[in-house]
Amino acid sequence: MAALGPTPFWSLLLLLAGGGCAARWAGEGTNRHLRTIFLGRCQEYLELLSLEQRDKNCTAIWEAFSVVLDKDPCSVLPSDYDLFINLSRHSIPRDKSLFWENNHLLVTSYSENARRLMPLCDVLYGRVGDFLSWCRQKNASGLDYESCPTAADCENNPVDSYWKRASIQYSRDSSGVIYVMLNGSDPNGAYPVKGFFADYEIPFLQKDKITRIEVWVMHDIGRPNVESCGEGTVKILENRLKDMGFQFSCINDYLPVKLLACVDHSSHPDCALNSAATSTQRAISFRFKAQGAILVIPFLLPLVSGVHL
């Protein structure tokens, strides 16, 4: 496009050409190199699994997944991923499941690549699709790299159906103590009554395999406290789970996760550690932030190294 030059004529032509060929969806287009990223993640993930679970064929898993790339992007059902799930499924250790809404980064940091907990993005069939987007073109074969439909465009789109199917499986395979991380600073409430957790995870929890459910309502450091345990949508969630017969408990700002959230806000009063970290430093060093240090450098350098101006 750069070679054609920025003249109005060419721009108009391109605009018309673009408008005529591709459907405009609300979501991100298919990732280029989708297959390579998918296979690389799959292979890497297998190293994390125990030897008995490692006999999976990433190429076959990709082949099963890619059947949806031949389908109309508004006609992809969760069941279209059944074979993909069958081939990539593996057990989830007891007491390691973590469900969540509205705090992806904190969840990923806390779970530490399945070392501490195993949220869906740390399970093979969740890992391969994480942050990716894919769909066939509307009226032609071949992938659409410009845009892909979201729920706003049509319900049965490839990406949403994938996460629905993956969420269902994840729920079915979870056991022991179930942890749920919610965001109590979200203006719409901590528990979205319509969402993946509400519609595709809770209904598929297996009562006979689950001992209890523990909810952590986290609040963003320095942001308003919209809801806490026992309030608003959290109360709705509590009632729903109890009616289903689950043992329920709730913790506000579960400490280990709060400590993690504090890393990025270490000078905030909510993040003050009880023990003062005493820094023993030599006479020449001063204690102040790095940014402040830069201002002092021009004055310090002559002291330390003689005059080099």
Add this chain to the structure above:
Amino acid sequence: MEGLDLSASEPRTEEEKGPPLLGSGDPAGARASPSESSSGQRRRRRRLILLISLALLVLVVIVTLVAGILWRRSQRQQLLHWQGSGTTDSISEIILGRCFTYTRLKRPELRDKNCPEIWNAFKTAFLFKDQCNITEADYQPLEKLANQTLPCNKFLYWSKTYTLVHQYTMVEQDMFTLEDTLLGYMADGLDWCGDPGSSAMNHQSCPHWKKDCSNNPKSAFWKMASKWFAEAACGVVHVMLNGSTGKAAFQHTSTFGSVEIPNLHPDRVPLLEAWVMHDIGGNSSDSCSGASIHELRSLLNKRNIILMCEDDYKPAKLVQCVSHSEHSSCALT
């Protein structure tokens, strides 16, 4: 080789034994007797036995040949057996996948990077060559292709703090360790090597840095990458050191001391901020007031770089506390 010759000589001797059978058959056939039909039958039977014996012989020869070849191959493999782990399985898919993930998802400003070309440059650095003679020079094409500009004041070095420093940059995403750059991200945690005169990776074993040789593909890569990461630094740089190893926090034989510090440019890097971390509830074998930090300060002073030091840098300590939330030093006010 000898086994092969022995087995090759056997059939010959056995074949030599063959004809006498036929020869001994003749006297029996030459006897003219009333039971000529039965002797004919006996002749046919003997011929059949002979044929079967020959067939079995050929089978034995084939089996011995195959066994000999396989044995030779295993001998050769044992000759090239190193003390370190072999090349990681599916390394090409892993590295290519990581390259695309990094350049298209994590740092989209690098989307023009050519990942297949990068993978090729990685391979050609060490395939076909003597695996104990690989140096940074072999990785120059890769270094050039995978180069990237990083923001000043965001460089984070580390020594004996692998787990903690990466837990920290997982949360603090605008700080970069070498493993958060394209070069480091692609190779982190993997093993690789080839064989002289072969286009294949060696999946059995690779040279161990200490027990075999230090100029091996993996060590040369990390030396090249560490040097690049130090040369690229600008602004205030940081290092996370371990004050609970039982030894000195700063060791000039470490990669940080021997490769990274010497390659920092004083005209771009006026200040190094060291964080000496200690295990929660653990022993303190060194700290900012210790001798090794004093040594580090002198080293840097000679190069016109100022050192600042802080024990248990708070944001990093908070990361440690996530796993020790019940410890008294992790209580929030």
